Amino acid sequence: MDATGDRILVLDFGSQTTQLIARRIRELHVYSEIRPCTIGLEEIKAFSPKGIVLSGGPASVYDQEAPRVERALFDLGVPVLGICYGMQLMTYLLGGQVERSLKREYGPANLKVLDNSDLFHGLSLERPYRVWMSHGDRIEKMPPGFVCLAESENSPVAAMKDKTGRLFGVQFHPEVAHTEIGKDILANFVFKICGCQPTWTMASFIEEAVARISQTVGPEEKVICALSGGVDSSVTALLVHRAVGERLVCIFVNNGLLRKGEAETVLDFFRHSHLNVRYVDASDLFLSRLAGVTDPEEKRRIIGHTFIEVFEAEAQKIGEVKYLAQGTLYPDIIESVSFRGPSATIKSHHNVGGLPERMKLKLIEPLKELFKDEVRELGQELGMPYELIWRQPFPGPGLAIRIIGEVTRDRLAILREADAIVTEEMKASGWYYKVWQSFAVLLPIRTVGVMGDERTYEHVVALRVVDSLDAMTADWTRLPYDLLARLSGRIINEVQGVNRVVFDISSKPPATIEWE
DSSP: OOOOSOEEEEEESSOTTHHHHHHHHHHTTOEEEEEETTOOHHHHHHHOOSEEEEOOOSSOTTSTTOOOOOGGGGGSSSOEEEETHHHHHHHHHTTOEEEEEEEEEEEEEEEEESOOSSTTTTOOSSSOEEEEEEEEEEEEEOOTTEEEEEEESSOSOSEEEETTSOEEEESSOTTSTTSTTHHHHHHIIIIIITOOOOOOOHHHHHHHHHHHHHHHSOTTOOEEEEEOSSHHHHHHHHHHHHHHGGGEEEEEEEOSOOOTTHHHHHHHHHHHTTOEEEEEEOHHHHHHHHTTOOOHHHHHHHHHHHHHHHHHHHHHHHOOOOEEEOOOOHHHHHHHHOTTOOOSOOOTTTTTTTHHHHHTOEEEOTTTTOOHHHHHHHHHHTTOOHHHHTOOOOOTTGGGGGBOSOOOHHHHHHHHHHHHHHHHHHHHHTOTTTSSEEEEEEEEEEEEEEETTEEEEEEEEEEEEEEOSSSSSBEEOOOOHHHHHHHHHHHHHHSTTEEEEEEOOOOBTTSOSSOO
């Protein structure tokens, strides 16, 4: 990471909320980065952190395979905050005692602050605070030289510090929204204890990113970027364009699987932004290759391979190109180096998988340090319209995986009209920007109906509307009945070939957000 200014290093011990720690610190306008707990002291020193956070994790410090850090970490002279497992590991390594708790503590707990001089600065000693616990072990004996800062009913040492005021531990999770004083605690650690300055802003990020791209790309070299119309690729294109101008060539491939009016909307915005955009209508090619295909994984494979083929052919027309700009985000990077082990390869329909190797291109990934919410903030800073910044996620394979079964022109036409009605009604009702995703799915069945005096035998459309923060988990949205009635009524009355609408009330897990 090349960011200038103060930064906090978060060491990951496998907690499900490690990403939240980094995000909460960044919300304070201080840069934070996650690394696996297995990195060595030299790498930690090279990062030059103003502070280190040890995340939570599912292990017990006494487990044979429990993750550890070197004892010397605590002698670097850098403030350290251990959270949950991180606190227990600090205790264990520094000579304290951690034991299995007789009563495990999961969920809300009342915290009594005993010392509000530093980590709990500005908080009351008179009232309890609601915090979120998630642990089966607890601190029975603090390491030598430590004092207790807070307690809960089941944790006699719910927070502690050493007498130097440099090492701190909390048994609860300040990063989660359920801890009412979480932001105060992290702010006290970052500013009061570590002495950081709030210089991490999207304006400063743009300045650094543009300078970095300008240094990387030679004065005559070209960059290509695959535009999908999504916020990640759009922000990537705008950022790279600031650095290299007309030497960025964006390629927008219409695969015939886009939403109604999407190609026109995307092209109109980017042409007004003075980007050099090449539009390729490859609808016939994609649809011919999808003919007769019903397996969802085969659909994805065909779409991915065809996209690479079309993109590569168009790039060759441009001439000598050395760089490919891609909208990889920080969670993709985190997952690939997570302490829990490498996750599945970044989805090829999110990023242009295969192209750099085939075309011998070097990658430019200006967003690889950012979370999704930061990318949206960056888009706002770059002047993108609200509708593009906050548009809902759309899958790389497009409507192909929202048509269950074979993809045909007729079935695409039905789904496009139904999906457009969903978007119109969700926006008109104010619900569009409240939910994570809302869309229509065309099912592979027909049902009997009556329209006028005639019997019909037509298609079924399913509505999928979910709430989520990161798409890892999701719950179905409890839409008002009158809105559901309008959606159903309009789709049945206005979309030729549909006589029934159903509402998907499945959560993720066990279901996925998309049907395929």
